[in-house]
Amino acid sequence: MYTMIEQNIGVLIRKSVIAFFPEFQGEVHLTTPQLQFGDYSTNIAMILARQMKRNPFEIAEEIVKNLEKNDAIETVQVLKPGFVNFWLSQKVLIPPLEDAARDIFKIPTYYFGKEKKVMVEFAHPNTLKLFHIGHLRNISTGESVVRLLEAVGNKVIRSNYQGDVGLHIGKTLWKMKQFVTELGIETIRAYSLHDKIALLGKAYAQAEAAYGVDEQAKKEIYRINKMVYEADPQIMDLWKETRDWSISYFEEQYKRVYSHFDRCYFESEVHKVGLATAKELLKQGILKESEGAVVFDGTQYGLDTRVFINSLGFPTYEGKELGLAQKEFNDFDTIDKNIHVVTPEQTSFFKITFKVEELLDKEKFGGKQYHLIYEWVKLKQGKMSSRMGNVVEGAWILDETKKNILEKFKDSELIAEVLAVASVKYSFLKNSTNSPIAFDLEESISLEGNSAPYIMYTYVRTQSILNKEKVVPSIRLATMNLGESERSIIRLLYQYREQVKKAAETFAPNIIAHYLYELTREYNLFYQKNPILKAEKDQKEARIAITQAVGKTIKNGLYLMGIETVEHM
RNA sequence: GCCCUUGUAGCUUAAUUGGAUAGAGCAUUGGCUUCCGAAGCCACAGGUUGUGGGUUCAAGUCCCGCCAAGGGCACCA
Numbered sequence: 001m002y003t004m005i006e007q008n009i010g011v012l013i014r015k016s017v018i019a020f021f022p023e024f025q026g027e028v029h030l031t032t033p034q035l036q037f038g039d040y041s042t043n044i045a046m047i048l049a050r051q052m053k054r055n056p057f058e059i060a061e062e063i064v065k066n067l068e069k070n071d072a073i074e075t076v077q078v079l080k081p082g083f084v085n086f087w088l089s090q091k092v093l094i095p096p097l098e099d100a101a102r103d104i105f106k107i108p109t110y111y112f113g114k115e116k117k118v119m120v121e122f123a124h125p126n127t128l129k130l131f132h133i134g135h136l137r138n139i140s141t142g143e144s145v146v147r148l149l150e151a152v153g154n155k156v157i158r159s160n161y162q163g164d165v166g167l168h169i170g171k172t173l174w175k176m177k178q179f180v181t182e183l184g185i186e187t188i189r190a191y192s193l194h195d196k197i198a199l200l201g202k203a204y205a206q207a208e209a210a211y212g213v214d215e216q217a218k219k220e221i222y223r224i225n226k227m228v229y230e231a232d233p234q235i236m237d238l239w240k241e242t243r244d245w246s247i248s249y250f251e252e253q254y255k256r257v258y259s260h261f262d263r264c265y266f267e268s269e270v271h272k273v274g275l276a277t278a279k280e281l282l283k284q285g286i287l288k289e290s291e292g293a294v295v296f297d298g299t300q301y302g303l304d305t306r307v308f309i310n311s312l313g314f315p316t317y318e319g320k321e322l323g324l325a326q327k328e329f330n331d332f333d334t335i336d337k338n339i340h341v342v343t344p345e346q347t348s349f350f351k352i353t354f355k356v357e358e359l360l361d362k363e364k365f366g367g368k369q370y371h372l373i374y375e376w377v378k379l380k381q382g383k384m385s386s387r388m389g390n391v392v393e394g395a396w397i398l399d400e401t402k403k404n405i406l407e408k409f410k411d412s413e414l415i416a417e418v419l420a421v422a423s424v425k426y427s428f429l430k431n432s433t434n435s436p437i438a439f440d441l442e443e444s445i446s447l448e449g450n451s452a453p454y455i456m457y458t459y460v461r462t463q464s465i466l467n468k469e470k471v472v473p474s475i476r477l478a479t480m481n482l483g484e485s486e487r488s489i490i491r492l493l494y495q496y497r498e499q500v501k502k503a504a505e506t507f508a509p510n511i512i513a514h515y516l517y518e519l520t521r522e523y524n525l526f527y528q529k530n531p532i533l534k535a536e537k538d539q540k541e542a543r544i545a546i547t548q549a550v551g552k553t554i555k556n557g558l559y560l561m562g563i564e565t566v567e568h569m
Numbered sequence: 570g571c572c573c574u575u576g577u578a579g580c581u582u583a584a585u586u587g588g589a590u591a592g593a594g595c596a597u598u599g600g601c602u603u604c605c606g607a608a609g610c611c612a613c614a615g616g617u618u619g620u621g622g623g624u625u626c627a628a629g630u631c632c633c634g635c636c637a638a639g640g641g642c643a644c645c646a
Contacts, residue, residue, distance in 0.1 A: 517594090
């Protein structure tokens with residue numbers, strides 16, 4: 001395993017340092033530098049320079065001088081201020097390549113605790129509302145994080161928390177009741193799912209408008225909201241039916257982007273537990289009464305003060321979260337970490353609920369809740385707002401991209417669909433999760449350069465070559481004399497597993513995107529320069545093996561990003 | 570008013586968590602098919618990393634001030 005190699009090099013350096021500086025205590029830190037600076041690098045000489053009050057370059061030379069010979073290392077080099085750079089020998093570079101060619105990826109493990117089990121909570125659209133482009137980014141991020149955490153050995157539970165009670169429901173149902181009276185429920189039932197969802201959207205928009213100006217409407221909306229909370233039979237039929245439409249619609253969206261959930265939580269099933277918990281916390285003095293509401297005074301922890309039970313006696317979003325947390329942690333026994341993929345405006349909200357949960361049960365919740373901030377998809381033309389009617393539906397952008405692909409290239413419907421999903425997902429995931437995406441309706445999704453089609457095209461290219469010459473009888477690369485361009489691809493392939501681990505540790509799919517793009521570019525350059533099938537015997541064998549390894553690695557990496565591959569395009 | 574986040578080429582962005590010459594893609598300009606898929610490849614150009622200071626052998630990254638944008642700060646979710 002490469003980690004062994006890394007450790008071995010660390011030990012070698014350590015020994016070497018101790019040889020001339022016996023009181024050395026610190027850590028030897030190895031990094032993966034740019035290819036031009038070797039496979040591993042250490043800055044230990046610069047750190048020692050301060051302690052020893054000597055020139056770092058001299059120290060670096062001394063380290064190299066005292067270094068024991070090791071057949072994993074081909075070359076060692078000392079550069080400028082005092083970097084020591086290591087080039088690995090083919091002996092250790094080749095096995096990962098051979099593995100990759102056979103579709104074997106020995107990803108190092110990474111756990112957050114002894115349970116080796118984590119929950120990722122993502123998607124969370126609210127029922128009766130649109131599944132918009134922001135949800136699409138959320139689900140792309142969540143799905144990829146799930147797969148990354150699985151890749152490093154965790155059991156991952158996919159969960160999804162949806163708001164099916166609350167003011168937005170009150171509003172929509174208020175208007176929907178009118179629609180039902182006007183149109184008749186049977187007429188509406190005959191609508192396609194898509195039209196039903198559109199009607200719900202219309203109801204919400206009109207209710208939202210009335211809420212601001214019409215006192216009577218506002219009162220009525222509050223009344224309906226209360227009925228929903230109390231599960232009043234008078235409203236429950238409509239509530240249930242509209243909720244079902246919404247849920248089926250969401251299922252369609254999840255399926256289209258290859259996601260699914262182990263458990264979908266709803267506010268309607270947690271608000272009672274939340275309320276009870278908040279009341280209990282009030283008794284314990286963790287929460288307190290203020291102006292008729294029950295609040296948490298965060299000032300003592302440098303946090304905001306927020307309401308958990310409002311003066312009408314309903315649990316707020318904060319109150320419900322207490323119920324959710326308990327259900328999540330009870331339903332799946334102990335988990336090491338619960339990762340909430342949510343926008344940044346909720347930062348204060350999470351800081352407070354996490355704090356309260358910790359005060360409630362430190363053993364159970366302490367240090368386990370994590371808010372993974374993913375940023376908004378912002379429209380270049382202006383903000384998205386359901387009131388303004390300029391919310392971009394998730395499906396819309398997928399459809400647009402697909403149309404674009406069909407127009408530009410002569411792909412089949414099926415392939416265009418896969419490419420569209422890939423393009424949209426990739427365009428989200430290549431950015432770091434915490435950077436806002438400025439989305440331009442005109443420019444749409446990029447289909448060249450650093451994009452999914454570019455990477456996919458390269459994959460297809462590798463498959464096309466392999467179709468012509470499948471057989472790789474024996475890979476004897478370890479002893480072969482490889483050229484420069486072969487070597488840089490092999491060295492990149494060597495880094496893959498480490499990159500996956502890093503991406504998992506930091507919940508950062510963009511690391512995979514970045515890596516795949518780099519690998520793909522390197523391969524394309526190689527392809528352009530060198531014949532593969534027409535190369536000489538040994539060389540041909542090596543190049544086919546590389547082609548196979550690159551293909552498998554691309555496929556594996558794309559899978560980790562939640563992207564399917566195509567064999568032709 | 571207080572708190573948090575962000576500011577990198579015309580546009581969209583990366584930078585291995587303090588490392589080496591700040592890396593790409595779009596857009597612009599010029600070039601590459603008798604040959605494995607040109608959705609490709611190469612080249613040119615584009616930068617005082619918002620700004621002023623500080624710490625360090627080393628700062629886009631850390632600290633302080635200022636400017637700008639976004640978000641949050643009691644009964645919405």
